[in-house]
Amino acid sequence: MQRCGPFLPGAVTEFAVGDEVIGYVRTEQVQHGTYAEFVAAPVHTLGRKPASLDWEQSAGLPLVGLTALQALVAVGAGAGETVLVHAAAGGVGSLAVQIAVARGARVIGTASERNHDFLRSLGAEPVTYGEGLAERVRQLAPEGIDAAVDCVGGDAVAVSQELLKDSSRVASIVDQQVSAKGGHHVFTQPVSADLEELATLADAGKLTVHVDRVLPLVEAAEAFRLSQTKRVRGKIVLDVG
Structure with a gap:
């Protein structure tokens, strides 16, 4: 700039x-x-x-703002929906949380416990990442989630699709195989x-x-x-x- x-x-x-x-x-x-x-x-x-x-x-x-915005657009996240953001305290994740909240969505964000208060300050409901994540998210959203943004890789896409009402509504900026799994790979423009x-x-x-x-x-x-x-x-x- x-x-x-x-x-x-x-x-x-x-x-x-x-x-x-x-x-x-x-x-x-x-x-x-x-x-x-x-x-x-x-x-x-x-x-x-x-x-x-x-x-x-x-x-x-x-970079992080464009990535977050374009990921949310890719999955069509909107008002009244529940959006899961993986690595929500990071650069892209923290922007995705704020943009989704601004669009009227409810946001659940994964992060280490030391970042939970930070996520709350952005308007997200924090959950700890790692083993058992799907069960912890279900406690907050028993009916499932509407969209997901993966900023960390690993099993985030698989966990998201387990929780999604529509398994195609997941975007990843890390997992280049996500398109083959039915989701969206975001390459920032x-x-x-x-x-x-x-x-x-x-x-x-x-x-x-x-x-x-x-x-x-x-x-x-x-x-x-x-x-x-x-x-x-x-x-x-x-x-x-």
Whole structure:
């Protein structure tokens, strides 16, 4: 995310020089990645920065927010439904909880016990993951669940389909075999309209980004190490300033 710089005359009408924007900026083929202070960004990868979020929160929003939103759209999660979110305290999961709640859904979220109060603060009903998860969810939703979002992999899809009224309404961002099992694999796409929806939710007070910690760019390797522990609450942000 950054302030917009120079454009070719007439090439971009969506933004003006100096606009504050966020983006999920990548090529159409995901092969290489980098961190940079300046980057040329296709306009469809950008959206306006939410006025209500600071730069650190805004930096953490695009990828996880788009992933969460597109997963919920894939399973058609809506008002009055019960949605199960696996790894609900993580970056994608915590956004999925908030977006589903904003859409009027009841959300059950899996997390370690130390994150249960955090999930309650987001509007979810927490359950501990691990052996016996299906039984714990059934205690909260005896009639089953309407949709599920898997952010952790493992047996999450199988458990979700055991609980779902319609076994096709599960989306996974981890399990690439989920489509063969009748569900939906979500590969996040940069979509300006989706970024605008996220910004609108944030500015309406319905969505925020929990930043677990901010590290300088020289500690990017440490950020990856921490992320791989799967004990991060929300997002890790790199500061390139």
